[in-house]
Amino acid sequence: MPNILDFGLIFTQIPTLLAYLPVTLFITFFSMLLGVMFGLVIAIVKMNKIPVLSPLASVFVSFIRGTPLLVQLYLSFYGIPIVLRYINYFYHTDFNINSVPPMLFVLVAFSFNEAAYNSETIRAALQSVSKGQIEAAQSLGMSYSQLLRRIVIPEAFIVALPNLGNAFIGLLKGTSLAFVCSVTEMTGRGKTLAGHSYRYFEVYISLALIYWALTIIIELIIKYMENRLTISDSVNTPSYRRGKLL
Template sequence: MKLDPSFIWTAFLQLLSVIPTTLYITIVSVLVGFLIGTCVALIRIYKVPVLYPVAAGYVTFIRGTPMLTHLLLIYFGLPMIIDGLAVHYGWSFRAASIPMIGFAYISFSITAGAYMSEVVRSGLLAVDKGQLEAAHAVGMTTPQALRRIVCPQALAASLPNLSNSVIGMLHGSTLAFTVSVVDINAKAQIVASTNWKFFEAYLAAALIFWGLTVLIERAAALIEKRINLYNRGGVA
């Protein structure tokens, strides 16, 4: 079997059409996961009664099980719950109305939330507790101190790990094909099935993922540089 460079380019062009799907999955899961992770991190740091063991169990379970398992549990389990509730309460809505990509959004957001909670928690713990106490001394409430003083510094400290989480979710989005979502990986398989040139198609997919990863790394570096300028007082 010989390498066909021309088909690599052909596959590359065809894969461009599904890049938005992969980016949608990544962006949604990262944003929702960051919100979940921040809430879970705060619950664990402040040991909120009742919620603390739930948050700790959530993180332990998600981090201890594969990402594909989460997707399959949501894909098969969520319809059972929704349809069961619909029958019980007489709702007209059914799980069949949920688009396939919706299961990917939900599953990957839950997965991202557990991992990002550890990133956010480590960032918050990296900030000196004395700054929070100083904020209380000048009359700030805890939410105000977190928003104005602690969180900006925690974001700067955790940004490298956050960028790694984004890259991880980008690569993890390839699992969406198991629930019939046509992302970059699934499209590569479809393109290759026309003439069995799977190596060329997956090589084109790898180049696209590599390019997207480099863009994320560059964006994270620029944001980190900007935040560090503010922290040093270099921006008026």
């Protein structure tokens, strides 16, 4: 009987694939960080209806949400060199197009994608903050930036955390597309291994087990953070905000 499925190979390949886990995690963490930062800026721009910037932000979000991530990766991969050529031509700079690291294309695409989706999550979370708290802070003379730092963003982060956690998990799995920009992460390495051994099914089972385990770990971390932040917010909340008499 032919060896249709090699169970041993499934587990022996996992250490080789895990050697590229740092690349996967780097893309995930860095893209999420930039995505949250850009998403916060977009959310604030749209909430305050800033002229010119608000329509541009809406078009950006609509375009990113309306196009596949794979297409965005290709746009980044082919578009950034074209932009650099135009900059060299019009501003007489000397950017070396061939020296651009492939990781840059990946980070730009993933960060923009996360920013577009996170902006809506963050905007909803910011709008959920009680207007009474905002008015009370303003009556104390807080500036807009102080209001954001001390009241709005901390409160909104608790509300947004579950959705941001789901976005983080989705981003972790989405990094499997990075190989189209010549970045070798776990899935890219798995594709190479499968091409050498022709054991595609076993390799992708190995990858599935790794991603599954990572997802479970991240879910547990997010749940722990949610519980901690909820308890902390409950302890630090003044009694009048909890509906109790002083």
